[in-house]
Amino acid sequence: MNEENESICLNRSLAELDLFRNLDDIDVTADGSPILRFLICLIYSVVCAAGLVGNLLVLFFIRIRKERRKSKVNFCVLNLAVTDLQFVLTLPFWAVDNALDFSWPFGDAMCKIILSVTVMNMYASVFFLTAMSVTRYWSVASSLKNRTVHKSCSAKWMCAIIWILATLATAPTSIFSTVSNVTGEKLCLLRFPGGQYWLAVYHIQKIIVGFVLPMSIVSISYMMLLRIIRNRSMKTSNPKRRSKVTKSITIVVLSFFICWMPNHAITLWSVLVKLNAANWDQAYYIVHTYVFPLTVCLAHTNSCLNPIIYCLMRKEFRDKLRRLIHRG
Known part of the structure; x- marks a missing residue:
């Protein structure tokens, strides 16, 4: 009886495998279990x-009008x-969508809006994290120079450029996202007229622009920042400061890498x-059926971790939170 059940499950899985092999022009996740x-x-x-x-x-802590003017990093955090x-x-x-087994109930317009907003904010979030790493390095490096440094672009211009870049990177999603009827179910997904080739190009763009380049820039910026702080600590005999900054930077880089790497790794496999x-x-x-959805969840938690990393790790924000709790 057990062998018969295993045979049935195997045949079903192979049938589903043949089905999803034919869906090469769209991005679709196979059915998962109800528990998943x-x-x-x-x-x-x-x-x-x-x-x-x-x-x-x-x-609330940045208070939009007051704190944002104090530094470019605070404006990026905002x-x-x-x-x-x-x-x-x-x-x-x-x-x-997941509860309904990937059956999209909100219509074509909401599919295009929600998918576009999701992807645009993924790009924007990664771009802002990258800009903050470069800004932190540049502000420290500039403060140590005796000569007058050239004035960098304003925080408003930098953020405007980031939003424009995120919008441009999201353009394919906005154009080709649609509700498609797949095996009797209405799915919100991407459908490219060129088939799997353009879908692969789309994913390559997402991997390079949304992970490889930002991760490289963040790592290089923080490594250069650590080198400056290490040299400065040796001169001022302040290893405590160096240890604190090193810990903060390590958490930032590791959280970014851990949250996004599994998702992009499986996406790269999909491209191949x-x-x-x-x-x-x-x-x-x-x-693709059972692991990939969990990597998406892991990537999404980055949006939950960002405020904890960039605010609650800073003493001034922790003090404000304590005062808020005690006042309550």
């Missing part, structure tokens, strides 16, 4: 609640909080499959 869908909905709910509280606290706040507001839609550089086999099907 429930787990994803639960994670989305927790991330949404934590992200709302965390990012609203950031907006925009990052707005970005992550917009992002977590899309999570209830994706939770419902679409370009026929790797086989679409049972292992890929299992990973």
Whole structure:
């Protein structure tokens, strides 16, 4: 009896594998188990609640009109909080989508809006994190120079450029996102007229622009910053300061890498499959069905972690939070 059940499950999996092998012109996740869908909905709910509280606290502490003028980093933190706040507001839609086994109930217009907002804020969040790393390095490096340094672009211009770049990077999503009827179910997904080739190009852009380049810039900026602080600490005999900054930077880089790397790694595997550089086999099907949705959840938690990392790790924000709690 057990062998018969295993045979039935195997035949069903192979049939589903053949089905999804033919769907090479769209981006679709195979059906997961009800337990997995429930787990994803639960994670989305927790991330949404934590992200709302965390990012609203950031907006409250920065107070938009006062704190943002004190430094370029604070202005970036403000925009990052707005970005992550917009992002977590899309999570209830994706939770419902997962609960209904990826059947999109909100119509074509909302599919295009929600998918575009999700992708745009993913790019914007990563770009702001990158800009903050470069800004931190540049501000420290400039303060140590005796000669007059050239004035860098204003925080408003920098943030405006980031929003423009995020919008341009999201253009393919806005154009090609649609509700498609797949095996009798209405799915919110991307559908390119050129088939799997352009879908692979889309994912390559996402990997390079949304992860590889930002991760490289963040790592290089913070490594250069650590070198400056190390040299300065040796001259001033202040190893405590160096240790504190090193710990902060390590947490920033590791959280960014850990949250996004698994998702982009599986996406890269998907690109290789679409370009026929790797086989679409049972292992890929299992990973794409059961592991990939969890990596998406992990990536989404980055929007919850950002306010904790960039604000609660800073003493002035922790003091404000204590005063707020004691006042309550």
